[in-house]
Amino acid sequence: MKYTLLKEFLADLLRSRTLGRHFRRLATLDSVAETTVSREVPPTLAQTLTRGASSDVPELLARLNSHPDGLSETEAQDLRARHGLNEVEHEQPQSWWVHLWHCYKNPFNLLLTLLAFISWLTEDMKAATVIFSMVVLSTLLRFWQEARSNQAADALKAMVSNTATVMRRTDSTASGDARQKRIELPIKQLVPGDLIVLSAGDMIPADCRVLSAKDLFVSQAAMTGESMPVEKFARRQDVDTGNPLDLENILFMGTNVVSGAATGVILATGNHTYFGALAQRVSATDRAPTSFQAGVNKVSWLLIRFMFVMAPLVLFINGFTKGDWMEALLFALSIAVGLTPEMLPMIVTSTLAKGAVFLSRKKVIVKRLDAIQNFGAMDVLCTDKTGTLTQDKIFLARHVDVWGDESDDVLEMAYLNSYYQTGLKNLLDVAVLEHVEIHRALQVGTAFSKVDEVPFDFNRRRMSVVVQQQGEAHVLICKGALEEVLSVCNRVRHGDAEEALTPELLERIVQVTAAFNEEGLRVVAVAARAMDAGRDVYGLADESDLTLIGYVAFLDPPKESTAPALKALAEHGVAVKVLTGDNERVTAKICREVGLERQGLLLGGDIERMSDAELAVAVETTNVFAKLTPSHKERIVRLLKANGHVVGFMGDGINDAPALRTADIGISVDSAVDIAKEAADIILLEKSLMVLEEGVLEGRRTFANMLKYIKMTASSNFGNVFSVLVASAFIPFLPMLPMHLLVQNLLYDISQIAIPFDNVDEELLKKPQRWQPADVGRFMLFFGPISSIFDITTFAVMWYVFGANTPEHQTLFQSGWFVVGLLTQTLIVHMIRTPKIPFLQSRAAMPLMIMTGAIMAVGIFLPMGPLAHYFKLQALPPLYFVILPVILIAYVALTQAVKGFYVRKFGWQ
Known part of the structure; x- marks a missing residue:
């Protein structure tokens, strides 16, 4: 039964008209527990993957006609001409004659054709002519209308193209040295030999070999049946692995990066990937109806x-x-x-x-036509806060020490952390990095060098970088949610001195940060620890015994259109619920500013302790949920659907992707991360939320x-x-x-x-x-x-x-x-x-x-x-x-x- 369900899902994916739709559908398989996937890899692909996994990097790059600095544009064009676009064949549009046949071959037209044939046999030529004309007219009308619809839909989908970060080797300079640059390319233009850079939220655009990795965790349940994210490494860990799907330094098209960062080289694209192989085996299976x-x-x-x-x-x-x-x-x-x-x-x-077409004029991309009807049936809209209710422009409002006094040291530490991290730079990092005066004052590019980093994940809700200043001791700088950073701190900095973190100090910290939260400021804690300079690899265990330095506080004002949009939705029978990972005080402040009357509040910790039956009752009477993990959001949406609601979810981050997939209609914005845009059915190209009502x-x-x-x-x-x-x-x-x-x-x-x-x-x-x-x-x-x-x-x-x-x-x-x-x-x-x-x-x-x-x-x-x-x-x-x-x-x-x-x-x- 599970294998049949999987085949139905995959068959749907393979007939999708765009790679993006394939990814989004593919991701829905994450929820199928203990799915057994066909793990048979075609011999040619198995040889390519196994050989790529075991080869030394110089040998591998030479075999792929690549280079440590990436391909040049000329080389990439030659390879693209040889290998074709990075697209799965079954996703190509139907030819016009196939489309015409599909427009004809419904039971009603077949019945009419039979009737015309009987009339012809009985020599009633007038009846046969009229009936046949009816069949032709009906078929042509449908063909013409659907062709127009498909063209309009394709034009809209083309406005949202997924890209990958690719390393390109530029032409040699006068000194003879080649330069490397990073560019964003549409996924379909990638070729074997391309070097790509991956971080949290990225889709894996092709079958790749990992060249370097830092705490890289990949969700590949849809491809291999593994329910939990798996860690990938630059070196092959298990030399005795018999199946290429178990290789720990190989990434597969259609999976996505959960956390960490990596670089990789593409081994196979399009039909030559593992997904392409699956496409050819199960494409004949009918998909389950929506x-x-x-x-x-x-x-x-x-x-x-x-x-x-x-x-x-x-x-x-x-x-x-x-x-x-x-x-x-x-x-x-x-x-x-x-x-x-x-x-x-x-x-x-x-x-x-x-x-x-109407929504396209409102700068809304409809990726799936059926979603329009779900829009009308929606009676509950769940929405993330940051970037959806609030502006996608966050301002750094305060940088203070533990006692709430202005501190340049805190800003400098936060800047170094944001500058040197290679993972997903969110809006908070962008706001910090706008302070270019810090870059000049610290001489970041020359006086400091990066040693290592511990990437962000949604369980720890913090990330760290390790830097070194001109041969001095290493410094681990940690930035993240207040409670999570405090959990690894045992000291606080007071001026030039450090004190032990006592219960009294902890209470003071809570009061200072709560006051910021009441003002609607989002507080991020900054901590640090001096490390010995004798190592260059750091991990989660090093995030301990830190010293809390202070906080950076961000103002995330609501969009001007949020309040009237929420009011209009309420007038049209759509209940709005806020689901956010932020703390309850900031969330309450935003809700007040946008006119959303709070009806109950549930925190992530409360949800952890509740059974599905208890939570199913609570979601009906609560409209604000704070400090949520991605799984909490998905669970709330799932239970609302089980209660009989048609649920929409609006979000733009990695942590929103599970809920976007689960909802009846997923809504995202064009500035969202790849995985969120792929999971969404509707994408807003403008900041105004009034388009939701429309x-x-x-x-x-x-x-x-x-x-x-x-x-x-x-x-x-x-x-x-x-x-x-x-x-x-x-x-x-x-x-x-x-x-x-x-x-x-x-x-x-x-x-x-x-x-x-x-x-x-x-x-x-x-x-x-x-x-x-x-x-x-x-x-x-x-x-x-x-x-x-x-x-x-x-x-x-x-x-x-x-x-x-x-x-x-x-x-x-x-x-x-x-x-x-x-x-x-x-x-x-x-x-x-x-x-x-x-x-x-x-x-x-x-x-x-x-x-x-x-x-x-x-x-x-x-x-x-x-x-x-x-x-x-x-x-x-x-x-x-x-x-x-x-x-x-x-x-x-x-x-x-x-x-x-x-x-x-x-x-x-």
Whole structure:
């Protein structure tokens, strides 16, 4: 079962249209515990990886035609021409003929083709031509719309390109020396032999050999099944390893760096990687549908099951009453076609594509079209604080000693720490490094040299660098969260002296930092320790017996758009919860500034002690969570989903990636780290959060317009079939020919093309909306029979008023019902698109008005114009057009009355 689940996931990944989507999907496998992955590596790749792992660095670089300073641009271009782009073949877009085939090969088109073939066999060439034209038109419409949608989506995705840090060797200088520079390149441009630089949050862009590493931990659960991050080294540790996947100095495409830093050389790219090998083995497996697709499928199957019940009834009733079983079969097949929601895929694609284009104008990239509907269904938005609610520009406000007095020593130590660390430089480091006067005063580039570093991780929440000043003793400088730094300190600096860290001093420290927190300042502690100069490798054990020097305090002001955005979301039924790793005081201050009323507070330590059942209750009544780890955020999101919420998560850091993957809709910003952008479904290109409200409203418009089509199709189809059953039982001829049903169905479908552009009542945008197939069934049973009442009235008028009561006059009967059926079917579009009174209280968008008006005109023209004989129709008498408005007005009035009762009893989604 687990292997099957894995294959389904991987198959989905392999058909993804971009490498980024592959990475994001691939990462979701982290949550599959104890997954067993096929560990068979193709012999050629196994040889490449094993040989690369065991080779000396100079030998390896020579074999790859590389250099210790990296490839030159000319060499890289030559290698790219030889090896191709770093892309997996299965991610390439479909060719147009494959896309056209996929647009055709749905069950509905196959059914129509069968019907056309039967008509051709029975020498009914007119019916065969009309039916075949319907198939061609439906296929081409869908092909055209989806091609446009795909082009728009690809253009949006191209705006977010993942990059890797690559070392390039520049041209030789006048002295003959080559220079090295670091550049950012799109992942797809990497080639074997490229030297890359990795730090926390980076994606592994290809299969690589580690050249140097410092506390490098990599998450590779999706590739190898290991549930915990594994440490990688520059040297091969286990020479007896039989499987290349167990090599400790090899990195695999699709995994990501959890913590630490490294350099590596690329051994294989694209299809020649381990992921590329997996792609070729499992690409034929169908992917599991998303919750959105599952909702569409449920509604579709509701209608299809209805078809499987009604079509045989029509066949047997007409077969026994008319005696012509071939004609009855054709008629039953026509009924089946009329019942199928053949335009549903195109309507869904069109509405989603329209939403994506709308959001693109708001500087929002939609990586996955289905996410738009989830936007509208979202009723809980969980958000990180830093960089999302607050500005992505942090200011260094204070640098003070332990007692809260200004101290340049603290700033100098913090600067050295931020300057020399090679891991992920966050916004705090950027704010410190803006003090270039410290760089000049300390002569950082010449007077100091780096010895080693202990990279940051989210358990320790601190990081250290070891520096040396002109041959003097080493100094370990540690910077991080206050509690975590205090846990490794035993002394504090007071002026030029040092004191033991006593409980009284600890209490004073808490008071000083709490005062900063109350001001909304984020406090980072700085500590140091002198080390002997006889070593050059340091680790976690050296972070002990430190001396606390002071603090650097940062101001992280909220974005101007945060308060109005949160208010707008609340007004539209979206509850906002803050999930942050920061402390509770700073978080409370920000919440007050953005107008978010705090309803309970939970800390990471509290969550650790709570069971899932307890936390599932707590997340409903709490909206502020502080001092969280990445796993805490993921757990909260998961339990909110389990409680029945549609959950969005907004974040931009490495620690947000697990929650972004778990949420129904992941939202990030363009300045986020790679792993966060890959995990997200929606990426904001502007700082304003007001676009969140616009995204929610667009998602609800999208859903409302899709639901309109489903309701219209379900109710009108049910009414038509019910009318056919009644007519078939009592009328000695077919109430409508198969061709009439098909033409009517085609015209009705054409009228629906404009639905994605329709207006939506403001009342329908106030609350989250979800798929409710049971409501669709109830709606169908309520409104379908209304049209049957007026169909039967039309039967009586044609039978008694116009004398169309014998097989010789069946064409007149069929023409009369054809017009009434098409006009009522088209009018239902305006009746069901809104719970209000159509045309008066709520008016459809102009494209829909024009389209439905044109189709009604065509419906009247066909029996009255020169094409009537071709469609086996005939002109209707003038008296018919006197009675027709009465029937239509009565139909509208009764439908509105039933609609009012339905809204009062069941509501209107």
